[in-house]
Amino acid sequence: MTEKKGTIHQLSELGEFGLINRLTSHLTIHNKSTLKGVGDDCAVLDFNNKKTVVTTDMLTEGVHFNLMYVPLKHLGYKAVVVNLSDVYAMNAIPKQITVSMALSSKFSIEAIDELYAGIRLACDNYGVDLVGGDTTSSMTGLVLSITALGKVEEEDVVFRSGAKPTDLLCVSGDLGGAYMGLQLLERENEVFKVNPKMQPQLEGYDYILERQLKPEARRDMLKVFADQKIRPTAMIDISDGLSSEIMHICEASGTGCKLFEDRIPMDDQTKQMAEELNINPLVAALNGGEDYELLFTIPVGEYDKIRNHPDITVIGHITEKSEGANLVTAGSGQEIPLMAQGWNPLKDQE
Amino acid sequence: MTEKKGTIHQLSELGEFGLINRLTSHLTIHNKSTLKGVGDDCAVLDFNNKKTVVTTDMLTEGVHFNLMYVPLKHLGYKAVVVNLSDVYAMNAIPKQITVSMALSSKFSIEAIDELYAGIRLACDNYGVDLVGGDTTSSMTGLVLSITALGKVEEEDVVFRSGAKPTDLLCVSGDLGGAYMGLQLLERENEVFKVNPKMQPQLEGYDYILERQLKPEARRDMLKVFADQKIRPTAMIDISDGLSSEIMHICEASGTGCKLFEDRIPMDDQTKQMAEELNINPLVAALNGGEDYELLFTIPVGEYDKIRNHPDITVIGHITEKSEGANLVTAGSGQEIPLMAQGWNPLKDQE
Structure with a gap:
């Protein structure tokens, strides 16, 4: 047959x-x-x-x-x-x-x-x-x-638990894109449900769509660590949102941290989509999740090894536990305690 | 609070x-x-x-x-x-x-x-x-x-693929119990749905109920193999039914087999429940599945090492592939080709 x-x-x-x-x-x-x-x-x-x-x-x-x-x-x-x-x-x-x-x-x-x-x-x-x-x-x-x-x-394993006060808090790539890609897909899906003849408006947003639909894992960062002889003191991948992951590192390491709002790397498409949908892009980066970037800490003495890497950003540093885990706001320099408002799959289902 | x-x-x-x-x-x-x-x-x-x-x-x-x-x-x-x-x-x-x-x-x-x-x-x-x-x-x-x-x-790993013609086909424990336990539970559940005040009739069937609800894995067989210096030539666990598992061994090993109906070990409760429900107990053993016994082959020269073990039964032997995988019936000694009618989770759902 x-x-x-x-x-x-x-x-x-x-x-x-x-x-x-x-x-x-x-x-x-x-x-x-x-x-x-x-x-x-x-x-x-x-x-x-x-x-x-x-x-x-x-x-x-x-x-x-x-x-x-x-x-x-x-x-x-x-x-x-x-x-x-x-x-x-x-x-x-x-x-x-x-x-x-x-x-x-x-x-x-x-x-x-x-x-x-x-x-x-x-x-x-x-x-x-x-x-x-x-x-x-x-x-x-x-x-x-x-x-x-x-x-x-x-000797190469990196746990969440090794961060020390003064260590630099670093992140690969940029954040919030996967979340804004999801918002865009959901918006167009709602439009489609109302009028199936409407074509989805996705032009110009290929980057955030790819972040949501076809994310990549940061294998390249391990090569940077090996080549530069960097051994991160703590590391975690960003699946639930930056805020939640930072708190995992601080809890496991028994430390606090300072995260600087104006250092958080975000792509232009992420910011543009956030503006279009009237969402604060900081929320996407802190709580959106699914970016699958690596968040890691390195001793401050290793700063020179990563300072010129185009895909690594220092976003803050580790502090004593007593200082708490705080976000330092961009304008006023005010310190706000971080909250793990990451995605919770067990919240009440509608 | x-x-x-x-x-x-x-x-x-x-x-x-x-x-x-x-x-x-x-x-x-x-x-x-x-x-x-x-x-x-x-x-x-x-x-x-x-x-x-x-x-x-x-x-x-x-x-x-x-x-x-x-x-x-x-x-x-x-x-x-x-x-x-x-x-x-x-x-x-x-x-x-x-x-x-x-x-x-x-x-x-x-x-x-x-x-x-x-x-x-x-x-x-x-x-x-x-x-x-x-x-x-x-x-x-x-x-x-x-x-x-x-x-x-x-050197100790046992694959499905090592069985050789003349090897003895052995099984631990007894078969069909888990399936008959499930039939009993489903019968009582149907009764309960019709009349929730009816108490389930489970007395005397504790063994087959335990086979279904709380099966154990045959860790003890590995000790027998180690103590007796037996290295099975092929082994598989019985999750889908004896028939299907035997055929996996024959296919992977490139052999046939003879399985003797009257050698298949079954507990009295299994047979009794089968009679009560008008099911052929052979079907439960061959196709019922979930018994989690071990099916294995050993060279015929090792027969003396297992012949007196109360929990190991020789149920047949491996043959050349050209002879096929056959069940030898109890009464007439007729040879019937085995069929993998094991549980298929992907069949059409009602």
């Missing part, structure tokens, strides 16, 4: 093993440490004397993503990247992932192929091996759960 | 970080290899020269479990055990797990405490450390995704 082009197939035609075979038959192995990938009860990994790091993230439809405006390929890519970002935040190199997904019957085989194409693209771009997973059904919607494993020399 | 006994709390009162703190504050670390558990972007593990194995499983409400008759504590316990079973099936020792869960707002804090109590009990019973996870919300129901890591010496 030949397959008609454009035909949509139901998942039930394939069954679980058929689907797994389809999804895993084109996987490339990138790492020597992957002794055995998909196809047994477990994958088998060999890390020799390195330490293993492990992290996991779950994304649920209707909570973390809206398939009205998130293409499945982008979703697959992003689901991998958010886990790799956690591995890089330990100063470790991601090597393997496992992917579990629950699917409702509304998804066709072709839709899942798209999702997996995004997952495979992220694996290829970051040199990571997909070594296992579980594929099952859900009563409603899509749930994706990814676990990432990485390796690192023991 | 004091807490009134018996008060039910909403998850939104705690928030994500509050819930994580509550759930992870009583965790015990069992393994030296757990350098850093919960509380950073990743856990950090140290396996030295051993190999790492990794496996993952996802359970979704309404598909894998029905909270009408599955207590949350049992669900948490079982969700861990099914992953550990995969690790044992590699002849490896489980060491760490990560737990991700998506919860709808119908769950109270107390309900999640119960779920976690089951997860912690399994960790304690099997000496496994919970080292990370993700806790988020779902639009409907509960989704649990667990990843387990284990360690093993390279």
